[in-house]
Structures are given as structure tokens and as C-alpha cells.
Amino acid sequence: DHPYKVTVIGSGNWGTTIAKVVAENTAQNPTLFAPEVNMWVFEEKIEGKNLTEIINTKHQNVKYLPGITLPDNLIANPDLLSACEGADILVFNIPHQFLRRIVSTLKGHVDKKVRAISCLKGFEVDANGVQLLSSYITDELNIACGALSGANLAPEVAKENWSETTVAYHIPEDYRGDGKDVDHRVLKALFHRPYFHVSVIEDVAGISIAGALKNVVALGCGFVEGLGWGNNASAAIQRVGLGEIIKFGQMFFPESRVETYYQESAGVADLITTCSGGRNVKVGKHMAKTGKDAFEAEAELLNGQSAQGIITCKEVHEWLESCDLVSEFPLFDAVYQIVYNNVPMENIPDMIDDLDAFG
Numbered sequence: 001d002h003p004y005k006v007t008v009i010g011s012g013n014w015g016t017t018i019a020k021v022v023a024e025n026t027a028q029n030p031t032l033f034a035p036e037v038n039m040w041v042f043e044e045k046i047e048g049k050n051l052t053e054i055i056n057t058k059h060q061n062v063k064y065l066p067g068i069t070l071p072d073n074l075i076a077n078p079d080l081l082s083a084c085e086g087a088d089i090l091v092f093n094i095p096h097q098f099l100r101r102i103v104s105t106l107k108g109h110v111d112k113k114v115r116a117i118s119c120l121k122g123f124e125v126d127a128n129g130v131q132l133l134s135s136y137i138t139d140e141l142n143i144a145c146g147a148l149s150g151a152n153l154a155p156e157v158a159k160e161n162w163s164e165t166t167v168a169y170h171i172p173e174d175y176r177g178d179g180k181d182v183d184h185r186v187l188k189a190l191f192h193r194p195y196f197h198v199s200v201i202e203d204v205a206g207i208s209i210a211g212a213l214k215n216v217v218a219l220g221c222g223f224v225e226g227l228g229w230g231n232n233a234s235a236a237i238q239r240v241g242l243g244e245i246i247k248f249g250q251m252f253f254p255e256s257r258v259e260t261y262y263q264e265s266a267g268v269a270d271l272i273t274t275c276s277g278g279r280n281v282k283v284g285k286h287m288a289k290t291g292k293d294a295f296e297a298e299a300e301l302l303n304g305q306s307a308q309g310i311i312t313c314k315e316v317h318e319w320l321e322s323c324d325l326v327s328e329f330p331l332f333d334a335v336y337q338i339v340y341n342n343v344p345m346e347n348i349p350d351m352i353d354d355l356d357a358f359g
């Protein structure tokens with residue numbers, strides 16, 4: 001029996017932050033974990049130098065997490081397969097539009113005993129339906145996969161300001177309790193920090209749905225904020241959004257628990273923090289103020305980072321349209337119509353008003 005070796009796949013704003021959290025814990029717990037943590041980096045040049053080289057010498061991700069010192073035992077690696085070689089636990093943390101490519105590169109190279117946690121927020125949508133990203137990873141790589149999601153704006157966690165998060169993992173049926181699988185105790189030891197409080201539960205679907213869909217709601221909050229309508233309007237969008245998130249979960253993932261949306265950090269707390277200070281709300285606001293489209297706003301504001309709600313609202317719309325249920329989710333539809341069909345944002349109140357409620 002050897003200590004668990006951990007690799008983080010991804011090195012954006014959240015990827016680097018979680019890699020820092022994980023590397024701090026592995027260094028402090030060498031009987032449970034191999035201290036050295038690999039972080040796969042999508043290589044790019046910064047002023048003529050490789051980002052991986054900068055991370056490994058300066059111990060800072062100057063592009064995606066500037067100003068934060070990373071632990072020495074966190075090693076940046078631009079080669080995905082060598083970064084993942086020998087890993088027992090893979091922590092996926094990339095913008096979800098890149099997951100397919102990453103997973104297809106890994107396919108055939110990952111032992112079925114490896115365990116994964118997805119920190120991504122989004123869905124995988126194709127002709128077969130809407131799928132959780134953790135299930136997609138499980139199906140493609142034949143490994144058990146859980147999720148981590150919570151009210152966690154990366155810059156605050158990176159600065160070690162206190163927050164909470166939710167990790168969800170369902171121990172596979174064939175686990176015999178002989179200490180070889182990853183269990184809830186191992187996951188808590190891997191992610192919990194004095195400034196990052198972890199609750200470990202079983203409801204992978206609930207935390208993943210909440211995490212993906214709150215990004216769509218946050219765009220809506222950005223629109224009304226950017227229009228100058230204030231806090232009441234933003235609260236109204238969040239109220240309707242929470243209802244649609246729960247309805248989506250109950251309709252398509254009946255295994256998700258309604259309690260998760262209310263009680264866990266990954267539920268309503270993440271909705272609130274994202275709608276207050278996340279990148280999606282900033283993009284929505286910028287669109288409202290400047291008249292720019294979502295992709296221009298994202299490029300102008302985020303320096304290569306991603307506002308996942310832009311793609312998620314499209315994927316969700318495609319799925320709802322394919323099952324003829326768009327009208328059941330008027331806020332998700334409104335956000336999609338504003339982002340992709342130039343519908344004026346001022347129409348939001350009418351679009352989400354339940355006009356049929358009185359007959």
C-alpha cells in the first residue's frame with residue numbers, strides 16, 4: 001500500500017487555487033498522500049517564457065492567479081499523460097468546453113482503480129441527452145468520479161479567506177472497505193483547509209446541477225445590474241433561478257436531493273456568491289453597459305478566463321428544445337435569447353413573469 005498520488009488537471013483561476021489547496025494538504029500529510037502534486041498546464045508563452053517554467057521557478061501562476069504564492073511541492077507539467085502518470089486521484093479543473101479533448105487524450109491510459117473529482121461547472125450535452133461531467137468522465141475513462149462545488153470565488157479562496165465547499169462522492173459498489181478506495185475521510189483530508197471547510201456528501205448530481213446552472217442565472221443578474229435596476233431586481237432573478245435549478249434537477253436527475261440546493265454550499269450559497277461577485281455576473285453587466293456581445297465582453301474582461309454560463313445557457317437550451325420543455329424554464333430561455341438572439345434585456349421581467357398563473 002502506498003500513499004495516494006494526486007494530479008490536478010487544469011491551471012486556470014480555480015484550477016490553480018485548488019492545486020494550491022491540495023498541495024498544502026499533501027505536504028502536511030505524507031502518510032496518506034505523496035507530497036508532490038502534478039498540475040497539468042495548457043502551455044502558453046508569457047513574455048517569451050513558458051508558463052510552466054514561470055510556475056516552477058517563481059511559484060506563481062502570473063496569468064491566471066497573479067499575486068498568490070504556490071507551494072514548492074506543486075509541479076507544473078505541460079504534458080498531460082506524464083502529469084497523470086502514476087496518479088491515484090485525478091482532480092479535473094478546466095473550463096468544461098475543453099473536457100472532451102482532455103478525456104480523449106487520457107483514454108486508454110488511466111487504470112480503472114484511479115479515482116477522480118470534477119471541479120468543473122457545466123454539462124455535457126449531445127444527442128443522447130444532458131449528462132453530468134462526472135458521469136461523462138466515468139463513462140469515458142471507466143473510473144469512479146465525484147465532484148467538488150461550492151460558494152467559492154477562486155480569488156477569495158486563493159487569498160485564504162474563509163469559505164465552505166461541498167465534495168460529493170459515491171463510493172463504488174465493489175468497494176470492500178479494505179482501505180484501498182478513496183473514501184470520504186480521504187477526500188476531506190485532501191481538500192479541507194483551515195480556510196476552506198469541506199462537507200462530504202453523496203449527492204453528486206445535486207451539487208453538479210446547482211454549480212452548472214447558477215452560472216446562467218448569474219448572467220441574468222448581470223443584465224439587470226448593468227441596466228441599473230439594483231438589488232431587488234437581482235434578488236428576483238435569483239429567486240426565479242433557484243426555482244428553475246431545482247425543477248431542472250428534479251425533472252432530469254431525480255436522484256438529486258432538494259435538500260442539497262438549500263443546505264449545501266454548492267446550492268443556494270454558490271448562487272448568491274456567483275450572482276454577487278462572479279465572472280458571469282461581470283460579463284452580463286458589461287454587456288448591458290456597453291452593448292457588446294457575450295464573447296466580446298468575456299474576452300475584454302477576463303484575460304483568457306471563461307464565463308461558463310455563456311456556453312451552459314446554449315447547451316441547456318438545446319437540451320430543453322429537444323424535449324420540448326423550453327417554456328418550463330423561462331429564465332434559462334430569456335438568458336439564452338439575450339445572449340444568442342439579441343433579444344433586449346429590458347424584456348426580462350415579462351419573459352419570466354408567469355402570465356398564465358391567473359388563467
Ligand code: NAD
Nearest residue numbers: 011012013014015042093094095098120121153154305306
Ligand atoms: P479559467 O476560467 O481561469 O480558464 C482559463 C484556463 O483555461 C487556463 O488554465 C487556460 O490554460 C485554459 N485553456 C485555455 N485554452 C485551453 C485549451 N484549448 N485546452 C485546455 N485548456 C485551455 O478556468 P478556471 O477558473 O480554473 O475554471 C475551471 C472550472 O472551474 C470551470 O468550469 C469554472 O466554472 C469552475 N469554477 C471556477 C471558479 C472561479 O472562481 N474561477 C470557482 C469555482 C468553479
Ligand code: 13P
Nearest residue numbers: 150151152153278279280
Ligand atoms: P464565476 O465563474 O461566475 O466567477 O463563478 C465562480 C464560481 O463558480 C463560484 O463558486
